[in-house]
Amino acid sequence: MAAPSMAAALAASLPAAPVAAAPAAPTYQAIPASMSKVIDIEADISLNVVQLDALVVTKIIKHAREAPSTTAHGLLLGLDLDGVLEVSNSFPLPHHSGDEAEKTSKTIARHQASMLRSLKEVQVDDSVVGFYQATTLGAFFNQTLLDTQAIHQDKLRHGGIVIVHDLSQTAKGNASFRAFRLTAAFLDAYKRSNFSTASLISHRLTFSSIFEEVPLKIRTNPLLSSFLGTLSESDSNTPESTGGASALEPTFSVLDLGTAGLTRNLEQIVESVEAYRTEEGNLSYLSRQIARERAKADAYVAKRKEENQARIAQGLAPLPEEDVARLFKIPPEPSRLESLLLLGQIDAYGKSLAGTASTGLVKMYGAKAGSGERE
Numbered sequence: 001m002a003a004p005s006m007a008a009a010l011a012a013s014l015p016a017a018p019v020a021a022a023p024a025a026p027t028y029q030a031i032p033a034s035m036s037k038v039i040d041i042e043a044d045i046s047l048n049v050v051q052l053d054a055l056v057v058t059k060i061i062k063h064a065r066e067a068p069s070t071t072a073h074g075l076l077l078g079l080d081l082d083g084v085l086e087v088s089n090s091f092p093l094p095h096h097s098g099d100e101a102e103k104t105s106k107t108i109a110r111h112q113a114s115m116l117r118s119l120k121e122v123q124v125d126d127s128v129v130g131f132y133q134a135t136t137l138g139a140f141f142n143q144t145l146l147d148t149q150a151i152h153q154d155k156l157r158h159g160g161i162v163i164v165h166d167l168s169q170t171a172k173g174n175a176s177f178r179a180f181r182l183t184a185a186f187l188d189a190y191k192r193s194n195f196s197t198a199s200l201i202s203h204r205l206t207f208s209s210i211f212e213e214v215p216l217k218i219r220t221n222p223l224l225s226s227f228l229g230t231l232s233e234s235d236s237n238t239p240e241s242t243g244g245a246s247a248l249e250p251t252f253s254v255l256d257l258g259t260a261g262l263t264r265n266l267e268q269i270v271e272s273v274e275a276y277r278t279e280e281g282n283l284s285y286l287s288r289q290i291a292r293e294r295a296k297a298d299a300y301v302a303k304r305k306e307e308n309q310a311r312i313a314q315g316l317a318p319l320p321e322e323d324v325a326r327l328f329k330i331p332p333e334p335s336r337l338e339s340l341l342l343l344g345q346i347d348a349y350g351k352s353l354a355g356t357a358s359t360g361l362v363k364m365y366g367a368k369a370g371s372g373e374r375e
Contacts, residue, residue, distance in 0.1 A: 048083040050179040054220040056090045063092045064134040071095040072134035077125045088125050091115050130161035137352040140164045141344035180211040195335040207344035269349045276342040286334045297328040
């Protein structure tokens with residue numbers, strides 16, 4: 001074996017460096033469950049406004065434009081502070097058409113967990129505060145959205161928020177974003193899974209009291225403001241540009257009479273009305289079945305009561321009372337939640353039609369007056 005080098009021999013002869021004692025790991029005492037709500041002060045502050053970052057707005061618009069139909073949906077990330085829900089980031093969730101529901105839910109759960117883990121690694125906001133959903137003509141009432149929002153309001157501290165993005169308004173150059181959450185009365189009926197007539201009356205539920213709207217503000221960050229500023233400034237480097245020219249192409253949307261979507265809007269209203277009539281027909285049929293079974297049960301009870309009175313008059317022992325619910329299978333009262341949702345869709349389509357028709361009517365009168373002046 002070769003002799004050790006001079007440096008190695010010198011290093012071996014030196015005294016060993018003193019090893020610094022490792023600092024003791026800090027100890028943390030778990031917060032008792034009884035004190036967790038007392039310490040969480042923010043949970044007691046009511047949510048007053050939702051502040052949506054402009055970057056989130058652009059990401060939602062991009063996702064909704066690229067996604068097929070109105071399937072664009074994703075999670076919102078941010079922080080709730082002093083009654084303001086600040087939404088600072090978002091990411092889309094995958095949509096699988098035609099797959100099994102269980103397989104799709106597992107895929108979405110894995111994608112969500114992976115994205116949140118990646119965001120946490122790069123030290124970006126990874127706290128889920130709600131989700132967003134694209135819709136058309138303002139009609140966002142459906143069972144899937146209700147179930148998702150109910151889960152968020154049960155798991156998140158401030159109940160979570162759903163941001164509804166209207167594609168039909170964005171196509172007209174007016175980006176529409178609204179924030180909603182479920183009302184306390186609807187959540188109580190939802191947790192009981194009871195949407196019978198008596199439950200709707202006791203909770204005072206109608207289609208207009210399923211959601212409550214939260215004020216929404218959009219905050220523009222400096223980077224996006226600079227980008228929009230570069231679009232509006234004139235490009236002086238090109239020889240064909242003039243001093244007052246704009247980098248944005250001219251738009252003639254103000255000349256559009258706004259009648260292009262009226263046909264589709266009317267079709268949606270007709271389809272919703274037909275679906276509501278079908279649902280009401282099914283409810284009426286089930287109600288008649290329930291009434292017939294109850295009438296049979298009441299007749300049986302009355303007959304048994306008369307027989308017992310006759311037996312008592314003859315000095316005989318009365319017949320034992322039997323369980324009417326076991327003898328007669330009276331079905332429970334059907335849920336009226338689907339009817340509420342359909343009424344909400346009809347109302348949304350009607351409001352969208354009213355807004356579009358009123359604006360188009362004014363433009364048509366203006367165009368008619370303008371053409372008369374030219375003549």
